[in-house]
Each structure stands twice: as structure tokens, then as C-alpha cells.
Amino acid sequence: xxxxxxxxxxxxxxxxxxxxxxxxxxxxxxxxxxxxxxxxxxxxxxxxxxxxxxxxxxxxxxxxxxxxxxxxxxxxxxxxxxxxxxxxxxxxxxxxxxxxxxxxxxxxxxxxxxxxxxxxxxxxxxxxxxxxxxxxxxxxxxxxxxxxxxxxxxxxxxxxxxxxxxxxxxxxxxxxxxxxxxxxxxxxxxxxxxxxxxxxxxxxxxxxxxxxxxxxxxxxxxxxxxxxxxxxxxxxxxxxxxxxxxxxxxxxxxxxxxxxxxxxxxxxxxxxxxxxxxxxxxxxxxxxxxxxxxxxxxxxxxxxxxxxxxxxxxxxxxxxxxxxxxxxxxxxxxxxxxxx
Numbered sequence: 001x002x003x004x005x006x007x008x009x010x011x012x013x014x015x016x017x018x019x020x021x022x023x024x025x026x027x028x029x030x031x032x033x034x035x036x037x038x039x040x041x042x043x044x045x046x047x048x049x050x051x052x053x054x055x056x057x058x059x060x061x062x063x064x065x066x067x068x069x070x071x072x073x074x075x076x077x078x079x080x081x082x083x084x085x086x087x088x089x090x091x092x093x094x095x096x097x098x099x100x101x102x103x104x105x106x107x108x109x110x111x112x113x114x115x116x117x118x119x120x121x122x123x124x125x126x127x128x129x130x131x132x133x134x135x136x137x138x139x140x141x142x143x144x145x146x147x148x149x150x151x152x153x154x155x156x157x158x159x160x161x162x163x164x165x166x167x168x169x170x171x172x173x174x175x176x177x178x179x180x181x182x183x184x185x186x187x188x189x190x191x192x193x194x195x196x197x198x199x200x201x202x203x204x205x206x207x208x209x210x211x212x213x214x215x216x217x218x219x220x221x222x223x224x225x226x227x228x229x230x231x232x233x234x235x236x237x238x239x240x241x242x243x244x245x246x247x248x249x250x251x252x253x254x255x256x257x258x259x260x261x262x263x264x265x266x267x268x269x270x271x272x273x274x275x276x277x278x279x280x281x282x283x284x285x286x287x288x289x290x291x292x293x294x295x296x297x298x299x300x301x302x303x304x305x306x307x308x309x310x311x312x313x314x315x316x317x318x319x320x321x322x323x324x325x326x327x328x329x330x331x332x333x334x335x336x337x338x339x340x
Contacts, residue, residue, distance in 0.1 A: 002304060004331040006056075008059075010060070044059040052332070054123060071138075074103055074154075076100060083140050110129075127165050132154045132155040163201060172206075177210050188239045195208060211310045228256060250271070251273040262298040262299050269305060270305070280315070289333035
């Protein structure tokens, strides 16, 4: 009970890539880069175990970006001729690649890191993938004609990789969908259906991560406009509760989302964000346990998994380590306080 885990990314060591960046440049290339990625994956695997996490991750050490780490393995995308496009309903502009033909996987995407991690830990292993809706909000369409059709095409590719990851021994496959709190009507129209296509045939645990965004000024500024209570999830939580996804990962610590909204996810495991990734202040274990206690008013104890609010890629490595330790220690205090 209260098995601690993390949402996804962890900081890359300085010898692997630039630090404190969401999109860091690699420090090497070729075989040296391959070996450095493997070393970083094993390092963070050990640090997660030492911290006391029950469900560990590769920490996304082999990817520059949580979406483009997948797109780089897809045919039908033109990375040479990027165009400017509004992201998250024009919250900010970015230069994005274009989908110019039928989408196909070139091969496996995350086989190396998944098999490496599986061979070096006995704990439950989570691997993250970008969600279909978030992918189509990050590329320009010059082929499919509408976002729903393109999302289903990407969902089919995600399903291919997810099935292979399951065969590699991965216990939890999580799809990251920060776009879900922006395109809320589309979530119910086709977003959930695209997720279902992505998880088709999986028997391992499936999860979806949603959040309000971190790491760039546009996200910070946008959140300042949302007022004291962020209730956007009221529109999509019932659809997620009725979906075939097993787990929902969301923010809680330092969040303006009313905790009672978690009650709308009845019947789902809830990965409750008890670690604020937007702050360098390290939570005390008691604070983590307090956050778990608040969530227990709305989430059944057997369905609550303490987690980070989001990925920790831009964070200082030492701070991230201490936050993971606080996460695991707080979960232990919560077991003593609340049973389990």
C-alpha cells in the first residue's frame, strides 16, 4: 500500500547532457553516447532503489524530449522543414516537424533502456510514452487532414511499442497527456478512444499522466490566469473514470486543483503528486504524509500511489534525489499513520 513511484523524467547527469534544461544537448555521440545513456539509466535505477521507490523508471535518460524521443523513430515526419505552430491551444509558439506521409515505426523505440532496466532491477518497472493527443499537438499535419485521424495513426504506433515493452518485462506503461487539460471537449470526443487504441491488447498496468505543464515561462504565465481554483478536470475525470486505463497520474502538492475532484476518479488507481517539481524546496517526509492524508479523503487507500507531480528533468540532480527520498519516507510515515 502507498507504493511510491515517479511520473517520469529525472535529471540527466552533466556528463550525459546539458543540465537544467527540458531539451538538453547531448555531450557525446555514437557509441559514446549510447554507453553514456546506459550508464545514466543504471545510475538512476540504483538511486531510485536506494531512495525506496517501489515502482522505478528508466528516468527517460535516453530521450532529449518526452515527445520527440518517440517521434525520432517514426517514418512520415519531416524534421528538416519545421514550421511555426501554436502549442496547447496557442499558449505558446514552437517550431515543429511536419507529418508529410503515412506514419510507420522505423523499428523499436525504447527497447535498449527497457531491457537494460529490466535486467538490473527486481522492482516493478515503468516506462513512459507520449500520449496521442499530446503528440498531435506537437506536430504539424500535412497528410491526415484532421487531428483525430492523425491521433489514431500515432496511437497505433504507440500500441506497437507498448506491446513490445510489455514483452520486454515492463510492468507499467504510462502515456503522458498534458494536452488533456487544454482540449477538454476533444478528450471525450476522441482523446479517450485514441488512448484505448494505444493500450489495445495490453495486460500490464496502464496509466495516463495529466498536468498543467512545467518548465517554460508560457506554462507558468498561463497558470497565473486560472484563478485560485483549477476545476478544468471536472470535465474529463468522469470520462477517464469510465475508460479502460488503470491509473491516472496527477498533481496535488502545491496545486490549485481542488482535492475533492479526485473523487471523480472512483474505481481508478490514482498516482497522487505529493512532490512539487516546480520548486527546489525539498518536502519533509511529514509533509508528504500530510498530502497523502488529504488525498485519502477522496481516494481509497488501496488505490493511492504517492508520486511526483510531473517529470523532474530540469531539476538539480541532488535536489531530485532528496525529493525522491522524501517521497519514499513520507509514504512509510503514511502507512504508519493511516494503516497498510
